[in-house]
Amino acid sequence: MDSLPFAQRVGIVTGGSRGIGGAITTLLAEDGATVAVLGLPEDRERAHRLASLLNGAASRLHFYETDVAVYNRCQEAVAAVLREHGRIDFLVNNAGITRDHTVRKMTVEEWEAVLRVNLSGPFFMIKAVLDTMIQQEYGRIVNISSVVGEAGNFGQANYAAAKAGLIGLTKTVALEVAKRGITVNAVAPGFIDTDMTRAMPLAAIENAIEQTPGQRLGRPEEVAEVVRFLLDERSGYITGAVYNINGGWYM
Ligand SMILES: NC(=O)c1ccc[n+]([C@@H]2O[C@H](COP(=O)([O-])OP(=O)(O)OC[C@H]3O[C@@H](n4cnc5c(N)ncnc54)[C@H](O)[C@@H]3O)[C@@H](O)[C@H]2O)c1
DSSP states (O other): OTTSTTTTOEEEEETTTSHHHHHHHHHHHHTTOEEEEEEOTTHHHHHHHHHHHSSSOGGGEEEEEOOTTSHHHHHHHHHHHHHHHSOOOEEEEOOOOOOOBOTTTOOHHHHHHHHIIIIIHHHHHHHHHHHHHHHHTOEEEEEEOOHHHHHOOTTBHHHHHHHHHHHHHHHHHHHHHGGGTEEEEEEEEOSBSSHHHHTSOHHHHHHHHHHSTTOSOBOHHHHHHHHHHHHSGGGTTOOSOEEEESTTSOO
């Protein structure tokens, strides 16, 4: 097991029980990492099912029920991971939601809910892990932004603002901790085949595929591979970067 690239590494994937987060959890656990999956109550069962599917790595996945939109919950989860596993080498801020409407129809609650989970959540989690990573003089943080944060998208002002904000957060934290052995990067996926995309109207999905030069949706595993690369110890000179993974939809 020690020959695996992430052996002895411990980290957190928020929303890591399904979709893109599930693919990231799977790759990292199969590569030897101990992965703390943070999620909502409904994610618990899914996390256990995911663990049972892991190739000999089931014991490396641990579920912590945590709403990332609440700072105290983030602090408690980080404290529990530290208590139980001793260190935190990586953090993947993946949990995210959509509440789509045009600005004219979007309620203040829909605006605030998306900003809270998709932007405040990553800030809370980064704030909660940073002292530990500084003490370790080592850390890898990857934020899952979106092509929508770069290009905008009809009916997604809240989501686009949060994902654009996440890029600003990424670059700023990257600057602040660059001397501490910690890298902070973002990935900006295009349309990826997950439950989140399946909730879109069929016409919108067909339209996204048509407008993608690659002419298909991306796969969660294709995002996970890039995240794994950025989390690798050997990627220490990449920080403040945004990696597009969008089949050419936005260049
Ligand atoms: N699917 C896409 O096309 C796409 C494209 C670009 C970016 N993204 C981003 O990638 C990430 C994962 O997307 P996905 O498509 O796999 O989504 P998904 O809806 O399949 O999974 C999201 C996970 O996050 C969890 N979650 C939601 N709110 C939470 C909270 N408050 N606290 C803890 N966990 C919470 C959900 O329960 C779920 O397990 C999101 O940040 C999303 O915005 C997705």
